[in-house]
Every structure is written in C-alpha cells, then in structure tokens.
Amino acid sequence: MSGGLGNLIKTLQIDTRLLGMVGAFVLIALVFHIATGGTFLTPRNLFTLTLQTASVAVMATGMVFVIVTRNIDLSIGSLLGIIGMVMGVIQVQILPDIVGFGSPAIWIITVTIGILMGAAIGGFQGWLIGYLAIPSFIVTLGGLLIWRGGAWWVSRGTTISPLDPNFVMLGGATGTIGVTASWILALVGSALTVWFLINTRRKHIGHGFAVKPVWAEYALGAILVGAICGITAIMNAYLVPTRILQRRFEREGLEMPEGYTEAYGFPISVLIVLFVAITMTIVAKKTRFGRYIFAMGGNPDAAELSGINTRLLTVKVFALMGALTAIAGVIASARLGSAGSSLGELDELRVIAAAVIGGTALAGGVGTIYGAILGAFIMQALVSGMGMVGVDSPLQNMIVGGVLILAVWIDILYRRRTGDS
Amino acid sequence: MSTPLLEMRNISIHFGGIKAVDDVSIDVMPGEVVGLLGHNGAGKSTLIKILAGAYAKDSGEIYVDGKKVEINNPRDARDLNIETIYQTLALSDNLDAASNLFLGREITTAFGLVDDTKMEAESRKIMARLNPNFQRFSEPVRSLSGGQRQSVAIARAVYFNARILIMDEPTAALGVHETAMVADLIKELKAQGLGIFLISHDTREMMELCDRVSVMKNGQLIGTERVEDVTEDDVLSMIIMGKKPGETVDA
C-alpha cells in the first residue's frame, strides 16, 4: 500500500488482513446484490445469513486453536451429528418424563450434557494425539467415521423432532431479543469498547510506551462503535411479517393496532457467536493457555523447554474444540427444530475453510479468532448468494473449492510481501 | 575446599546403542565459569540438557549446594534457578520478545490474565542493560537478527535470577561485536556470583573467559584443568587426542 492511505492504516494500527477480508465480503455482497436485483443486501437476507453462519462460526474459533498447534480436526461434523442426536433424544424422549414437558430445565440439562459430551470426546481424541502421538489427521479421520456411524445408531436413522420449544429458541429463527434489548446491548458494547481503548492507552502512557496520536484513537473508536451500531441497526431493521404479528394478537384475543410494526433484533444464536468470539479472543490474547497454544505452534520444542506441558495442552485444545462443536450442535439443531443423522455433514470442511480463509496458517503458530469468523461469513455469503442467483449446488461446491484455493494463494502472497513468513 | 554450587556426578545416558554421556562428573563454584570443550558429538549438549531437565539421565546424581536434587523436566531445573541458553535458540518465532522472555512464567493481572504491558515494560528494562540498541519489542522474534534473538534468550535466563547459567554455544551465530557483548555479559554475571557452564568451540575465547575447562570426547570426560595450569595447545590436544597433557594415548 502506498502514500496517504497506507500511512493512515499504519497510524490506526489496523490489521491489513482484516481490511482485505472486509473488502472481500463487501465485494461479494455487492456483486450478489446487483445479480439478484437488490435482494442480497437487505436486512432480511443479512439476518438469515448470520443465522446460517452461526454454527460454523462457533466451530471455526476452536479450529483456529487446533490448527495453530499444528493439528487438524476432521471429526467435528460427525461429532456435531452425534451430539445433536443425543441432545435430541434427551430433550424429546427422556427429560419430559422426568422434569415435565415444556420445563426450562429441559434445555439447560440438554445443553450441559451436550457440552460435557463434546469436551469428553474431544479430550479423548486429544489424548490419543498428545499422549499416544497418533497424528491428529488419523485420529480425527477415524472420529469422522466413528461418530457419524454413532449418530445413526443413536436413533436408527430416524429424525428426532419437534425439539423442545425453549431449546429451539437458541437457534435464533424463533428466538430474538427485540429492538430495545438489542440497542441496550449495542450501548454496553460500545461503552466497553471505548473503555478498553482508553484503558489501554492509559496503561501504555503509564509505562512510557509510544502511543497513537489522539485523533487516531478517536477515529478507531468511531469505526468500532459505528460497526457495532451499524450491525445492530441492520438486525433491528428486519421487521416481523404482519401475518405473524396478526396471528399473535389474535391468539391473545387482541386487535392489532393500525400500522403496528415490530422488529426481530439480535437472534440468540448470534449472541452466542458474539459471546464465543469475545471469550475466545480473550483466551487467545490474554490467558496463559492461549499464549502457550501459540508458543507451541511457533516452536513445540521451545515450548516444551520453557516448561509447557504440550501433551496436556493438546488434550485441552481438542476438548475445547469438542465443547464448541457441541455449542454449534445446539445452534444447528435448534435452527432446524429437529435432529437428523446427517446433521453437520461436511461441516468439518466448511470450518477448516473458514479458519484458513480467515488467515490461519496450516503450518501452525498463526491465526486469529475474528479472521475465522469473517472467513465463515465470507463462505456463507458466497454459498447463499449463489443459491439466490440460482447456481446449481454441484457448481456451488466447485466454486467454493476454487475460492478456498485462491484465498490461500492470496494469503501466501500477502505473507511473502509483509515478510510475515 | 568449599561446597560446589552445582555438581553432576557419574552421569550416563544412552540413545539406542550410543553412549552419548558415559560416567561424566563436572562441577561449578559460585562466581566460576567452567568451559565444556570437545568435538561435535562429544556429548556436551546432551550433558547440559540433562541438567536443564530436557533429557532424563540413565544414572548419576546432581547436587545443588551439596544437596541431592531431582531434575525430571525443564520446570524442575527452573525451580532450582538453573537457566539455559540452548544451542538451537529455544524461542517461539511467532511471539514477540516479551512473550518469549516470560514464556512459561508470565506476569498476570489480578484477574489471572497475562499482563503484556507489564511484561513489555520489564523486558525494556532488562534489555536496556543487556542490549541498549534493542528496540523491536512488538515484532515477532522471527524478524530479528541472530544477535537480537540471542539477547532475548540471554535476557530470559538473566531476568529470573539464575544461580546457575548454562550457555550452549551462545556466540556461534553472532558477529564480532555481538560476541564481545556476550563475553562482557559473562564476566558481569560471573562477578555477580553465578555459576556458569559455557560451551564453545573457540578455544582462545574459552581460555580467556573460563576458570576451568572440562574436555569431553565420545561421551567420556577426558579431564578438567584450571586454565592457568595448561596452554591452549594442551587443551587442543586433549580435544583431538583424547588424553591429558603428559599422558600417552594408551594409558
């Protein structure tokens, strides 16, 4: 990058890869917006897009850690399948008899069991990889076959539905928090962002480090707060269809006022993604666990010599991947309202692609959480857009495959130019 | 004679059929620099890796201040204030200087999160002493020069109040100026009372920096000599012939 713009980006200390990915997303969105005659960049479509991306995005954050430690996890699609199935059986066939149909305990117990199951299976795979030194590719390839078979076996191939109504809200299609709560969330988020910027600056000045010029801090704050409020505005602009509102008023025996409207606001599943993204970013950047993951990815011997137990670390990373897969399984099955034995099929490839498009290096040591989430959005935007334009699904797969290879090639060129290895 | 700061007694280890270290005993006093010399493959790195906790010995004992200690992993060694600068730089290339310096021993905030600002501030302080020209604190160490990387590795050993410092060919990858810097540092640390094991192929440098030199060949200790008692040629012949001055090869 040259001249003024390059300097501006440098002063603001914005990651150029992040800019590149946002640019790619905007480009894809604009192309489809034009190709679909103006239906891609609508609140309704963007809302749907985020719902569709949520489950892959959650898993992609875990895949970053897996790949950073020079491993891979091919089992997550099947793992999602079997966990989804087990959670389906628990909430539909077991819990209603114990705690009563419609009890809120159902979704809480179901989700807890699902996450524990994911962490246990992931941790076991991690143990095979870390302590028995079986390559992760093999262990999780085995897992891919084993857990998919297991998913079928849990229900003998039948689809379990309908799922518990409270549980289904977690998928976001029926569970949204409304306009007011969404704006409150945006305000809190903005306030925290500003506080974080001020606090970081104060700490740096306290230690006598160089800091950005004040105007750059303001600009950065404005961009971040603008992004938060912009996304909230989009979610709050998608109106609940009049038919649905009317039916709700009728059910309550009321007359719907003339011109009454209501918007959805943030879906619960998207809030889960936000929560996971923030937590995982803090884990990556601000905890010892995260620091050791990157240290191990950069130089496993150095990590070991620094007193880091890399075997145990491997177990933890895969257990975390399993737990996140369970959360993704909650979102995916809740969105569909059912759990079938093909749930999560091919998700491992989508998730790996998302992480890699998001700048995670397969050689290990490099990757960001926000990159993986953006990668997931870019992939989903591409798939949804092609669906809207009427591209056949075999051709869709071919194009996604090509884009994956292209993205990695661009990334290699980028790293070479920035000397970022 | 007073108690050695550290003593390794009758240490042996084998890899497959090779006796990499065969019944070797060495020791170091406070404020003393002991050099380890020998051809490539003599077993020097293996010996000090046992001390650093990177390898588990087959037999032998280790004493610190005359007390027997167990070193089963790198953490045990660190807990005994034994710090090591490895021949192949044990740095994570993708992390910055401060993260490497504090790797495994991060400073944390009250919430248990790593305190990067504090760690960078501490890194700046120690680097100001070791290598005042060093300024690249926020870049991954992969982008640093050999000398800069070496100063990060040394800073890491020095920062945590090492009592026993192991330096495995610390100057092998360095230029003349940086080598002189490391030599000055060794003298300073020696004056502070640290016990230092130094491995190097530069016999002249070793004669200047060390109080005693131990020569190894094929995993065995040929002998340990005070530098004032021997000439550089004596030491060279020990390395090459595998015999003490005055001995015949057959002895």
Ligand SMILES: Nc1ncnc2c1ncn2[C@@H]1O[C@H](COP(=O)(O)OP(=O)(O)O)[C@@H](O)[C@H]1O
């Ligand atoms: N991890 C290992 N596995 C097998 N053999 C090893 C290992 N480490 C060292 N060796 C062998 O032990 C011997 C001593 O090596 P080393 O201690 O590196 O020698 P030096 O540092 O004196 O050059 C060599 O023959 C080497 O090949």
Ligand SMILES: [Mg+2]
């Ligand atoms: Mg060596």
